[in-house]
Amino acid sequence: TSKKLLTLILVLNENEQKILLGMKKRGFGVGLYNGFGGKVEPGETIEEGARRELLEESELEAVEMEKIGNNLFTFENDPVGLDVHIYTTTRYLGEPHETEEMNPQWFSYADIPFHQMWPDDRLWFPYVFNKTKFTGHFHFAQDQKTIISQELIAVQHL
Numbered sequence: 001t002s003k004k005l006l007t008l009i010l011v012l013n014e015n016e017q018k019i020l021l022g023m024k025k026r027g028f029g030v031g032l033y034n035g036f037g038g039k040v041e042p043g044e045t046i047e048e049g050a051r052r053e054l055l056e057e058s059e060l061e062a063v064e065m066e067k068i069g070n071n072l073f074t075f076e077n078d079p080v081g082l083d084v085h086i087y088t089t090t091r092y093l094g095e096p097h098e099t100e101e102m103n104p105q106w107f108s109y110a111d112i113p114f115h116q117m118w119p120d121d122r123l124w125f126p127y128v129f130n131k132t133k134f135t136g137h138f139h140f141a142q143d144q145k146t147i148i149s150q151e152l153i154a155v156q157h158l
């Protein structure tokens with residue numbers, strides 16, 4: 001099976017224990033809240049790709065980013081897996097604004113709208129809040145809603 005290289009960046013306000021999530025307005029994951037991200041373009045690093053997508057999708061510029069996780073998503077009867085490199089940022093410039101792709105909104109860590117998010121998120125978000133680096137593999141049914149199997153490992157270094 002082959003892998004598609006993707007990014008996901010989560011914007012955290014640690015003082016207020018809040019996370020910025022975007023309501024996806026089109027494309028893959030439309031109608032779900034998520035962090036910001038997308039494909040990595042030729043000639044850019046994964047981190048540069050994550051920074052670019054954050055700017056395009058929220059108008060925020062990440063000043064520093066921390067690599068926090070790497071999730072592999074595979075699907076029954078689909079040869080292409082999604083290799084999602086996950087970052088957090090607590091140091092950023094600008095204010096979040098609605099764009100063509102995303103409508104951003106702040107959420108307290110205690111009331112994340114997991115019922116309107118990808119089903120894997122409730123499994124690995126706690127690692128993000130605890131600053132525990134992780135690798136995950138989530139094998140989905142063809143419906144892209146049911147998780148058939150999963151593996152989540154805390155790691156020292158990514």
Ligand SMILES: CN1CCN(c2cc(NC3CC3)nc(N)n2)CC1
Nearest residue numbers: 006007008037038073084118120121
């Ligand atoms: C641009 N990317 C697309 C993939 N993506 C995902 C995927 C995901 N689960 C997979 C079953 C779909 N779960 C989160 N939270 N994000 C990050 C952004």
